[in-house]
Amino acid sequence: xxxxxxxxxxxxxxxxxxxxxxxxxxxxxxxxxxxxxLVSTEYAVKGTTNVSFPEWSKLAVTSVTNNAAGSxxxxxxxxxxxxxxxxxxxxxxxxxxxxxxxxAHGTSEGALLQAGQVLGNTVSxxxxxxxxxxxxxxxTSKGTSTDxxxxxxxxxxxxxxxxxxxxxxxxxxxxxxxxxxxxxxxNELGGSAVNGSNAVFNANNMASDQIFGTGFxxxxxxxxxxxxxxxxxxxxxxxxxxxxxxxTAIGAGLIDTGGGSFIEIKSERDEKSASTIIVANGYWVVTxxxxxxxxxxxxEIS
Numbered sequence: 566x567x568x569x570x571x572x573x574x575x576x577x578x579x580x581x582x583x584x585x586x587x588x589x590x591x592x593x594x595x596x597x598x599x600x601x602x603l604v605s606t607e608y609a610v611k612g613t614t615n616v617s618f619p620e621w622s623k624l625a626v627t628s629v630t631n632n633a634a635g636s637x638x639x640x641x642x643x644x645x646x647x648x649x650x651x652x653x654x655x656x657x658x659x660x661x662x663x664x665x666x667x668x669a670h671g672t673s674e675g676a677l678l679q680a681g682q683v684l685g686n687t688v689s690x691x692x693x694x695x696x697x698x699x700x701x702x703x704x705t706s707k708g709t710s711t712d713x714x715x716x717x718x719x720x721x722x723x724x725x726x727x728x729x730x731x732x733x734x735x736x737x738x739x740x741x742x743x744x745x746x747x748x749x750x751x752n753e754l755g756g757s758a759v760n761g762s763n764a765v766f767n768a769n770n771m772a773s774d775q776i777f778g779t780g781f782x783x784x785x786x787x788x789x790x791x792x793x794x795x796x797x798x799x800x801x802x803x804x805x806x807x808x809x810x811x812x813t814a815i816g817a818g819l820i821d822t823g824g825g826s827f828i829e830i831k832s833e834r835d836e837k838s839a840s841t842i843i844v845a846n847g848y849w850v851v852t853x854x855x856x857x858x859x860x861x862x863x864x865e866i867s
Contacts, residue, residue: 592679597689599793600696603736604815605854608827609655616818618651618854623730651854653818658691658847660684665840677841681830684845688828692817694795695851697738699815700808701797702853706861710804712761713748714739714864716772720786722809722860731811731858735788739807740796742866744782749866751776760865799863807862814859820848 607616628644662680669676705725708718719737726735745751752759753766754773766773775782782790788809796807808814822829828847835842853859 590679592683594683594686595690596792596794597686597693599791599795600693600738601817603738603791603810603812604696604817604851605812606817606819608819608821608825614655614820615652616655616816616850618653618816618818618852620649620651620854622647622649651816651852653816653850653852655818655820655848655850658688658695658849659844660687661842661844663835663838663840663842665838667839669841677832677843680843681832681845684843685828685830688845688847690795692847692849692851693793695849696815696817697793697795697807698797699851699853700738700810700859700861701806702856703808703810703814703859703861704856705859706863707809708862708864709761710799710863711865713752713866714743714750714862715761715763716750716753716765716786717763718862718864719750719788719809722862723786723788725860726809726811726858729857731855732813733787733811735809735811737788737790737807737809737862738796739790739792739862740805740866741792741794743796743805743807743862743864744790744792746866748864750782803865803867805864805866807864808859809862810859811855813855814853815851816854817849817851822846822848 605618607618609616624644624646630641632639662684664676664680705722707721707725708714722737723735739750743749748760752762753764754776758764766776772782772785775785784790796805798804799806819827821827827849828845831844831846833842833844834840
């Protein structure tokens with residue numbers, strides 16, 4: 566997301582100058598903060614900007630010695646333990662805007678507060694964007710670029726995570742059109758296979774009850790479902806790459822800006838232009854941790 570600078574609302578300024586009553590402001594927010602609770606997070610210790618995610622290698626059960634009767638006192642060879650630090654440097658992610666005094670005074674509501682909310686929301690959405698961009702890096706992929714999302718794709722992903730000892734809970738982060746529409750998971754409600762679906766929800770069951778009753782699926786097959794418009798494209802905009810993953814698949818290093826938040830809103834005056842500069846800073850870096858604890862879900866959406 567590109568930084569927004571020197572933006573003003575001329576309509577508000579004209580309204581003020583003309584004595585026009587302004588209705589309650591309409592603020593367009595991104596859907597944000599979807600992925601933050603779904604990944605491993607760690608705050609940098611004060612005085613440092615680096616965060617380390619230690620990753621110990623898994624040992625095979627063949628490393629366990631089965632002692633025979635009478636050999637309990639035998640000395641066994643030591644087993645090698647290996648670990649990777651996965652050290653990352655936390656960086657600044659920011660956006661700013663300039664709000665003139667005329668615009669600020671031309672609205673009946675708190676323009677500065679609203680502008681800060683918009684910028685903070687955009688930075689939060691960029692955090693989701695950074696996490697979702699890692700989905701394409703998972704070695705394991707389910708689904709195809711020519712079919713819509715199938716329930717079987719989700720179950721195949723769960724099978725892969727279980728096979729690789731990924732700890733639960735599992736989360737699915739999908740593009741909204743991977744969930745709904747003629748190519749979405751909701752297509753499984755149909756009575757026949759369309760766009761690659763298996764029509765597995767066409768009878769009375771928990772999944773169809775969730776979709777018909779609330780319009781979305783919250784949990785299915787042991788997977789918690791979330792949607793984000795930040796899920797990246799495949800080869801083009803008609804394809805999307807979501808994922809099903811455990812919390813150990815992705816890590817986020819953060820800097821605490823106060824109260825456990827990694828996002829801060831700052832402002833400064835520019836008296837020469839009679840304006841206030843509003844800045845939203847987000848301090849984070851995201852990285853893949855355990856590759857086999859995540860599965861890409863690659864599907865057609867239109």
